[in-house]
Amino acid sequence: MKSIYITTPIYYINDKPHIGHAYTTIAGDILARYHRMIGNSVTYVTGTDENSQKNLEAAQKAGVADMMTYLDSMSALWQDTWKKLDISHDDFIRTTQDRHHTAVAKFWGLVKEKGDIYKGNYEGWYCVGCEAFYLESDLVEGNCPTHKKPAQKIVEENYFFRLTAYRDALLAHIEAHPDFVQPVSRRNEIINYIKDNMIDVSISRVNASVGIPVPDDADHKIYVWFDALINYLSVVGFGSDEKKFNENWPAHLHLVGKDILKFHCALWPAMLLSAGLELPAHVFAHGHFTIDGEKMSKSLGNVVNPVEVMEKYGNDALRFHVMREIRFGEDGDFSLTRLEQRYVSELSNELGNLMYRVLSMSEKYCDGKIPAAGSIVIPLDTGAYMAAFEKFELHQALDVVWNTVRACNKLIDDYKPWELAKTDSFKVREVMYALLDALARVAHTLSPFCPVTAEKILVQLGLSLEEVAATPFEERIAANKLPEGTALMKGDVLFPRLS
Ligand code: MSP
Numbered sequence: 001m002k003s004i005y006i007t008t009p010i011y012y013i014n015d016k017p018h019i020g021h022a023y024t025t026i027a028g029d030i031l032a033r034y035h036r037m038i039g040n041s042v043t044y045v046t047g048t049d050e051n052s053q054k055n056l057e058a059a060q061k062a063g064v065a066d067m068m069t070y071l072d073s074m075s076a077l078w079q080d081t082w083k084k085l086d087i088s089h090d091d092f093i094r095t096t097q098d099r100h101h102t103a104v105a106k107f108w109g110l111v112k113e114k115g116d117i118y119k120g121n122y123e124g125w126y127c128v129g130c131e132a133f134y135l136e137s138d139l140v141e142g143n144c145p146t147h148k149k150p151a152q153k154i155v156e157e158n159y160f161f162r163l164t165a166y167r168d169a170l171l172a173h174i175e176a177h178p179d180f181v182q183p184v185s186r187r188n189e190i191i192n193y194i195k196d197n198m199i200d201v202s203i204s205r206v207n208a209s210v211g212i213p214v215p216d217d218a219d220h221k222i223y224v225w226f227d228a229l230i231n232y233l234s235v236v237g238f239g240s241d242e243k244k245f246n247e248n249w250p251a252h253l254h255l256v257g258k259d260i261l262k263f264h265c266a267l268w269p270a271m272l273l274s275a276g277l278e279l280p281a282h283v284f285a286h287g288h289f290t291i292d293g294e295k296m297s298k299s300l301g302n303v304v305n306p307v308e309v310m311e312k313y314g315n316d317a318l319r320f321h322v323m324r325e326i327r328f329g330e331d332g333d334f335s336l337t338r339l340e341q342r343y344v345s346e347l348s349n350e351l352g353n354l355m356y357r358v359l360s361m362s363e364k365y366c367d368g369k370i371p372a373a374g375s376i377v378i379p380l381d382t383g384a385y386m387a388a389f390e391k392f393e394l395h396q397a398l399d400v401v402w403n404t405v406r407a408c409n410k411l412i413d414d415y416k417p418w419e420l421a422k423t424d425s426f427k428v429r430e431v432m433y434a435l436l437d438a439l440a441r442v443a444h445t446l447s448p449f450c451p452v453t454a455e456k457i458l459v460q461l462g463l464s465l466e467e468v469a470a471t472p473f474e475e476r477i478a479a480n481k482l483p484e485g486t487a488l489m490k491g492d493v494l495f496p497r498l499s
Contacts, residue, residue, distance in 0.1 A: 003043075004035045005248040009256050010047040010093060010231050012131075013074035014058035017081045018296060019334055020257070020289050022306035026319050027286065027328065027394060028255045029087045033448035034389050034397075036088075038473045043248050045235045046082065047093030048075045049228045051211045051221075053128045067210065071096060084307050086315050086451065093235035095212075095228060103234030104227055105215050110275040116162040122202045125151035131224045133202060146259075159204040159220060166270035170194050173269065173279060181265045182284045182392060183329040186258065190265040198266055201226075229268045233277070251280035253392075258285045284392050287331035304334060316450035317343050317495070320398075323449055328394040340498060347453075348495040351405050351442075355457060357412065358435045359490040365421050365428045368488050370462065373480040374430030378411060378438035380404040382477050385445055394449075401445045408438050436461060437482045444468075444476045453494055462486040 008028045011021055025046055032044035050071050059070035075094050082089065093100060111117055125134040129147035133154075144151050171194055174180055174187065181187040204220035205211065211221025230238075232251060237244035256264050264283045272279055291302040309318050321339045324346070326332030362368060381400050388397035411434065420428045440461055447454035458468055461482070468476065475481065 002040045004040045005043045005251045006253045008046040010049040013048045014054040019304040030448045044089050045091045046089050050096045052224045056210045093231045099240050100234040103239040106239040116274045120160045122158040123155045127151045156206045158202040160200045161203045186285045250278040254283045261285045289334045292335050316453045352494040370486045371429035371433045372484045376434035377479045378407050380441045
């Protein structure tokens with residue numbers, strides 16, 4: 001049993017979650033559920049990044065005078081969203097919590113003791129949208145290149161982190177651990193950045209109205225990214241529960257979007273090296289969504305609310321669609337039209353009808369019970385499935401499952417049980433066993449992606465969910481394990497017609 005600690009970014013709460021945030025959180029949830037299923041001990045966490053100027057501006061815009069009142073209500077809204085999307089996180093960190101402040105103070109102390117924090121003059125540009133510093137040469141006509149809004153000129157005495165002292169160590173680590181930064185395209189991007197563009201970073205702001213105060217110098221507040229990254233330590237007990245911390249750290253995976261790659265693959269590992277802590281095993285940066293081909297934005301009015309999608313199509317359809325639509329790691333487009341098409345063609349026709357037909361035929365040809373196993377086995381390539389998960393190729397793992405769904409449909413087409421039943425009642429039962437058995441393996445391997453559907457299939461196959469949970473994964477996915485004579489429990493169709 002391995003200890004697997006997986007994180008999502010902690011999200012800014014200047015607005016409600018959109019489909020992009022849900023994508024990362026769903027992907028992390030799929031990985032967490034997979035690792036729990038194969039018997040690993042999993043800690044999956046997400047949270048909210050609260051000490052940010054962006055949140056303050058949003059509170060002011062919303063007319064909420066007390067910042068904490070605003071943060072409490074927004075953080076609750078995010079937590080409620082993950083509950084509705086059935087995200088199985090084990091903890092939720094808020095950077096306004098005491099446990100985080102304790103961890104940040106301890107971390108700052110370690111880095112300071114190492115001699116990596118110094119005072120210097122910062123003269124440059126800051127974009128609140130990005131919460132990031134820019135060189136004048138980065139700006140486009142004075143505007144932030146991402147938000148296209150004027151950057152703020154800052155001239156002040158700040159604390160700096162000696163990031164450049166870690167240039168060689170970072171490059172050596174990335175070289176020695178080819179799977180630290182994934183996918184490969186991102187690895188090259190970060191190597192170039194570290195080699196050519198990385199400079200020491202200002203890690204405090206003078207007289208800022210939000211932020212964690214610098215220990216021993218309350219005139220300064222800690223730069224939000226330096227504070228936020230430490231959440232990955234505080235949520236597993238750094239500075240407050242050393243036993244828990246040692247059980248979880250180093251993390252197995254930081255899952256992020258490609259927009260925040262630099263913070264996670266340059267600044268963060270350098271901070272950890274400075275503090276004398278181990279580096280996470282993997283950082284995986286996935287791509288970004290557009291919506292019907294356009295960038296998602298409030299002004300275009302195309303921001304997709306994941307809760308509305310869930311309410312209309314169900315969580316499983318949402319999870320299934322995003323994982324099937326986009327090779328995990330690449331950019332992609334989200335379209336409700338495509339989701340509906342896939343719902344009908346794949347979920348409803350290929351899987352839902354398959355299940356319904358197999359159970360109906362089993363009623364007719366096998367008295368509604370699981371018949372005896374025969375010599376036909378529909379393969380499910382579990383080796384490829386598990387290898388795909390190890391490489392974070394989530395779309396590939398799902399493809400393995402779907403190949404078996406398609407093989408089931410093909411077997412029906414090939415044998416035509418309704419004809420076979422007329423001539424060979426023994427053979428037809430063998431065909432039905434092969435289908436029922438394959439559907440059980442489909443349900444197990446589909447469960448990280450579509451947990452609700454997987455449970456429905458298992459229940460309809462007459463299996464007890466408690467018994468399944470107590471069975472080791474290797475046994476669950478072995479062929480010919482369905483107990484003969486078990487009564488099938490034909491239920492509702494898996495994917496009802498869309499209204
Ligand atoms: N607060 C920082 C993260 C700190 S982690 C120590 C932050 N927050 S954020 O609210 O802006 O969330 C950014 C993340 O949301 C991206 O890295 C990505 O995971 C997800 N996405 C936001 N927009 C997205 C798309 N359009 N498409 C896919 N994912 C997107 O950055």
